[in-house]
Amino acid sequence: MYKPTSSTVWKGRIDAADGDLGLRWHQVVKPLDLSKELPIGHGSYAFLGFCCDEGVRRNQGRIGAAQGPDAIRQALASMAVNLPRELSLYDAGDVLCADQHLERAQEQLGKKVTTLLTSGYRTIVLGGGHETAYGHYLGIQPVLGNALRLGIINFDAHFDLRNTSPQSSSGTPFRQIAIAYQEQDEKFSYLCLGIQEQSNTRQLFKTAEEVGADYVLADDLQFGVSEQVREKVNTFLGEVDELYISIDLDVFSVAHAPGVSAPAALGLQPQVVVSLLKEIMASGKVLTLDVVELNPSLDRDQQTAKLAASIIYQAVQNWC
Ligand SMILES: N=CN[C@@H](CCC(=O)O)C(=O)O
Ligand SMILES: [Mn+2]
Ligand SMILES: [Mn+2]
DSSP: OOOOOOOGGGGOOOOOOGGGGGOBHHHOEOOOTTTTTOOTTTTOEEEEEOOOOHHHHTTTOOGGGGGGHHHHHHHHTTTTTOOTTTTOOEEEEEEOTTTTOOOHHHHHHHHHHHHHHHTEEEEEEEESSHHHHHHHHHHHHSSSSSOEEEEEEEEEESOOHHHHHHHHOOOOOHHHHHHHHHHOOOOOOEEEEEEGGGOOOHHHHHHHHHTOOOOGGGGGTTSSOOHHOOOOOHHHHHSEEEEEEEEGGGGGTTHHHHOOOOOOOTOHHHHHHHHHHHHHHTTTTTTEEEEEEEOOGGGTTTHHHHHHHHHHHHHHHHOO
């Protein structure tokens, strides 16, 4: 169910003649074995893979996202090191989903996320289908003090608020979280950015309204970030104490992200997402982040994996 990362995945170009100034991420990432006692994180970044596409299978999608974490690592390997000096990168290995036991794998993911967060790391979970989000949330929840309000921002073409009956899947994580809030009689603070109108049924829009989900349509993000959208995001940021950011790669146009289960013909341009993401990361409220739904078997020349890696790079560079 858990395996520390293999050192062979972090490899890439070496600019030996440039010394420290020529370093890339594969030369500085350190392994972190979560089955042992952890050094204090001091705000360093820890990658944790969730090798799972059981939720995608249950959601009638195209499986292959279980191979996502290693494909993202390979693309991250060649990122240039421009990190603040005191911060380090760690790879905390992978949680695996065995024998279609999705719920067990999500619990395991949650435990590992809790361990990392309580030890002072900034977690970056590498999915996995979007079922990653419910496991991720299980790990965040115990870390929040009673007085702290969690906000969830999901960059996604889809609400992922499907009914959990007959079973949970990659289409249900935010419904599962909404139910958890409802059971506690607390407000569910969820903002979904990049919704494709034609890919979400009237039932999903109705559920979004019922659970109090807010959203911005992809149509309203096609030509940059308007003042209206910026205001909506800033109002949301102002109402919460901690943020969980989830980035489903199918929010991007298929021209940029072909390697996903459900590609979006009218998806977003990467630069629009990056500019919003930078502002959100700079809020000082981001606790943890995931990037999900990469299916390397559907990718084209690592295009989607490289986009995932570039998004993670931008998140790290702008994480305050
Ligand atoms: N993770 C969510 N996936 C989408 C899939 C849509 C599709 O298959 O077209 C959803 O459930 O809405
Ligand atoms: Mn999704
Ligand atoms: Mn999606």
